[in-house]
């Protein structure tokens with residue numbers, strides 16, 4: 001697993017635009033190297049603002065959207081189209097505005113599918129397994145880039161401090177009793193997160209600063225889930241100045257002072 005690098009931007013708006021530019025560059029680089037690329041999306045404020053920033057820039061046309069697999073790190077277990085779904089936010093911000101191959105948009109199903117949360121998690125795990133190649137050496141594809149928002153409690157995806165999902169070795173689980181509504185969710189687990197080639201944790205706001213500090217310390221991921229958000233090849237913490245306010249001096253690289 002990689003050691004995190006920290007990049008700090010002046011405010012949340014610049015952060016979203018800078019992450020959008022990074023994503024475009026990453027996807028173009030991967031597509032030019034191997035044909036297609038994969039991204040794991042997050043919900044949350046910076047995650048969705050980043051997707052809107054991609055939609056707003058003409059550089060988005062540099063990506064071949066039809067050769068992109070889109071996955072989610074977590075989903076709220078509510079019906080398709082519900083405003084609470086991470087999928088709904090992502091579609092409104094970006095996915096409905098680019099020419100994606102619908103077969104490559106891998107949503108986590110909600111209760112309207114007729115599945116229980118457990119069945120939905122199992123079906124997502126099966127979809128991941130189907131997409132994995134021998135070179136992935138396991139049941140989850142080596143995602144090219146995974147975006148993860150982070151809560152003030154240090155949760156990433158729908159992995160909340162102390163909850164059973166953090167001990168689970170399956171790639172996808174149902175989460176019940178989430179401290180943040182809605183209570184039922186589907187989430188990748190840490191073993192699935194940690195197969196990503198690159199994991200980018202995005203966070204803005206002073207209320208996240210304590211969690212950022214802990215996530216960059218040697219805290220254990222059961223207490224501080226974001227401390228387990230590490231990519232195989234690269235881990236980035238992409239922050240605004242407020243979220244970076246409590247990290248030890250010298251750790252954060254100020255990109256836009």
Ligand SMILES: O=C1O[C@H](COP(=O)(O)O)[C@@H](O)[C@H](O)[C@H]1O
Pocket residue numbers: 042043044045046047074075076086148149150151152156157158180
């Ligand atoms: O519930 C969730 O929250 C986190 C972070 O959200 P934010 O609004 O505090 O940025 C998000 O990353 C996760 O995907 C989502 O389901």
